[in-house]
Amino acid sequence: MIPPGMQAQELGVKGKVFVDHNGNALMDGADYGHPVIRVHLYLDTNDNGRQDGADRLLATQQSGPGGWFELTHSGQGLAGHKLLLAPDSADLPPSARISTPVVVFPADSVPEQVQIGFQGQAVLCYAIGDGSSPDKLMMVNRISGIQQPFIGGLGTRYVESMAVSPGGKSIFAVNKEKLGKIDMKTGDFRPLPDTLGTGRGSEGIHHFQDADALAFDPFSGRLYATERRAFKRDLLFQLDTLSGKIVKDAFGPGQDYVLLEGKNVQAEMDGLAISPLNGKMYGINNFSNVTYYDFLVEIDKHTGATRVIDTIKLEGKYLHDIEGLGFSNDGELVASTGTSAAEGHTNRLFSIDLRDASARLFSALELSSDYESCDCLTSAPNRIRGKVFEDLNENHLQDSDETGLEGIGIYVYKDNGDRKIGRGDILLDSLKTGKDGHYEWVVAASLNFLLELNMKDLPAGYEYMGPRHHYVGMAGSIGGELAANKDFGVAHGSYLREWFSFSEEKNPVKNMLASNAPVGRGLVVETEEFSGQTKTVEPQGFTPVGTVAGAVALAGASDEMRKRAAKPVLLQRMSMKDGDVVGVRLKHIDKDALPLSAAKEGQDFVELRLPGMVGPAITSRLLSHLATPRLIRLKNTSLKPGLYYLQVFNRKVVCMKKILVE
Known part of the structure; x- marks a missing residue:
């Protein structure tokens, strides 16, 4: 109770x-x-700490710019009494979790401050009306339709187009010949330095x-634009978001620029939007002096080729004077109308079905x-990060002595559901690594993506290992996700320089030398682990130049293994005729897939000693030690520095392991 003679103190809640x-x-x-999310303040009448029908509504306000x-x-x-503060669920996406x-x-x-969070896609749309002076930017909730102006006027009178940058942090608009950004603190239009400028194309300089x-x-992240030309095909072009000028050579x-043309396409294009689900571009096509209905069209953003989807209808009636077009992050196409639409259709926001153009x-x-433009791509963006680096030891990790590679291309695809690159995957973008390979x-x-290395950009002799x-799985995300460490390690191409064979029954090198088989026929490597497939090494252009003998010592081996190891290890050297290159490129063998089985308790293991080797022998319990690390380094041997291969046969299964002689 308030003491007699005292007044209740006004109450304020910020958040x-x-x-x-x-x-x-x-x-x-x-x-x-x-x-544009309503927040309600209630008196908890029944003092149960829950908002229910018994509680009295005290005040309501929409959140403004920045969510405040x-x-x-x-008071x-x-x-x-207790007070309750709650957001209005009618303003939130149906699947949102508060x-x-x-x-x-x-x-x-x-x-002092209350924070009210929800998990869900953004429901904010922006629209610009140029029927007022100055032009006015509006914030609209695309679920409930509540709206409010964004701070103040833009200070312009001729804005007919706007677009929200991916992530919703910047809004770009064009006022006559100037591209500019809208200041998100003051609402003012801030023009960029240059005018749109001139461009070349099929109809000359424009x-x-x-x-x-x-x-x-x-x-x-490219910004596309169209320009209307009286009784001529409209033009599609790109704009530089730093200078405001047209992008040169954007289409080759x-x-x-390119012409927007196609069968049954009218002369004027209003509205432009690119789907976040498939990357396709859509537009609104009309010829206001002749027809009183608008077409939804699909545009090839590379060529300007335009295809009519259908006339836009609302409950079976033609919808006219659609001026703005924009997508939400979850793929809903939103359109705004101007003042020339039919009665009951002017100054409205509509949702357009891409299948039949129904509104x-x-x-x-x-x-x-006169809402000339709208856009709803306001959720936080997702990010994918990685690097391309020289993976000297092929461990798929960038070590301190391994440098990043600049200028290597990465292709990004929309996955068709099978998690591998192939038919049905849509190429979405291509990018290049920076100075440090990042x-x-x-x-x-929010889709599932596939990243592929552009092998053509690798330095000569390099391979992806x-x-x-x-x-990268991001389907169903509400935005703001980060997928990091999507790295590509590359190294100099692997060459077959030596084969070490521990098999009495199968020794391709020894058999080839004994039979004088032509090298050009290739060496066949058979492995049960490949489901009966045969992999072939093709040493075309190479000549055998002799063998080197190594010694094998067996520790803890059976008598049978000792007998099989009694013969010397044969090292077969292959050389190009001109002597400049030594080795056979293993382009037909997936070395990572070759079996390197872990040993079972009690099984034999092999000890290898190379000629002149100093230090401990290489020991492998059926190659379990050779599997980690994947690359063995040897020093002080009689072999020349280079990459070699150890080949071991075990019960007709071939295993190969790289050996780097330093």
């Missing part, structure tokens, strides 16, 4: 609504504040004066008019 990626109810890591909100109440009648569904606190002990549509590629040498209304846009790919999509690709 932030944020996307809680890791669900820990704390704003950290990739978390970010989310606008502040609720106030006179009358609150003394001695980290702290209800915040409970005494009315006389209000926390001076770009405006951009009627903008769209970021959620995979590559001398091709700074669904989900919000009327207020506080401005790369990072930032993507506004690991699996063919990396799989």
Whole structure:
């Protein structure tokens, strides 16, 4: 109770609504504040600490830019009671999980700041209305349709296109001949240094004066734009987000732009968007002076070839004057209309079905008019990081003496579901490693990806020593994920320089020398571990130049093993005729897949001594020790420095192990 003569003190509750990626109810890591979510303040009437029908609503406010909100109440009648703070579930994605569904606190002990987190895709869309002066940027919730202006006016009058950069941290727009960014603190339009400039293409040199549509590629981060031309085909081009100028040669040498053309395609293109699900580009096509309906079209972003999907209809009626187009991170296509649409359709946001171009209304846009553009790609981006490095010891790890390789290409594919690169996988992007061999790919999509090394970029004689690709599973992510250490270790190509054979029954080198078989026929390596397959080494152009004898000593071996080891080890050297290269490239053998079986208790093991070797012998219990480390280093032998192969036959199974002589 408040003492007589005293008034209740006004109560204020401040806080932030944020996307809680890791669900820990704390704003950290990739978390970010989310606008246009309603927050309700209740009096916990029945004092049960839960929000229910008995509780009295005291105040409601939408979260604003950065997710901030502040609720106030006179404080009358609150003394001695608990208060409840809760987000409105109608504003959240259906699958969202609220980290702290209800915040409970005494009315006389209000926390300094309250954080309300939820796990789910962002539901924020931006739209620009140019029917007001100045142009106005709006924030819209694409689930419930609630909206509010973003701080203030842009300070412009001619913005007809905008696009949200992947991750939602920057908004780009075009005001006449200038590309610029919208200041996320003040709401002002900040033009970039240069005008759009001129470009070359199939219709000669063109001076770009405006951009009627903008769209970021959620995979590559490239910014695409279109320009409308009266009674001519519109142009597709790219813009540099640092200078604001058209990107030269974006579509090939001398091709700074391409024409948007195709069967039944009209002259004017409004709206542009690129799907975060498959990388396809979509647009709105019309000819306002002739037709009163709009087409949804698919555009080849490499050539400009355009295909009509269908006319856009709302409940069976044609929908006209669609100006803006944008995707959400989960693949929903959103469109905005201007002031020339039919009655009941003006200044609205719609969802468009990509299959048949049917539309669904989900919000009327207020506080401005003539919404020329919209975009909803506002979730935090996912990141994939790795490096390409010289893997000298082929252990798939970058050691201190191994350097990164610059300028090596990485291909990124959308996985078709089988986790391997092949038919049905969509090439999404290609990138190059930096000076230290590192790369990072930032993507506004949540899919499963495959990364492949561009072998053509490797230095001469280098090979990739690991699996063919990396799989990165991000399907179902709400964004903000990091997949690190997707590395590619490469080394100089392996060459067959010596074969060491411990088999009395099978000795390809010895048999080849004894029979004088032509080297060009190749050496056949058979292994039961390959399900009956035969692998062939093709030493074409090489000539045998002799053998070197080594000694074999057996420790703890059976009498049978001792007999088999009585014969000398034969070292077969192969050499190019010109003597410049020694070795046979093992291009047909997957050395990593060759069996290196661990020994069972009580089995024999072999000790190898090379000519002139100093130090302990190489000992292997059926190659279990040879398997780790995968590369054996030898010093002070009579062999010349280089990479050699140890070959051991065990019950008709061949095992090979690399030996580096230093």
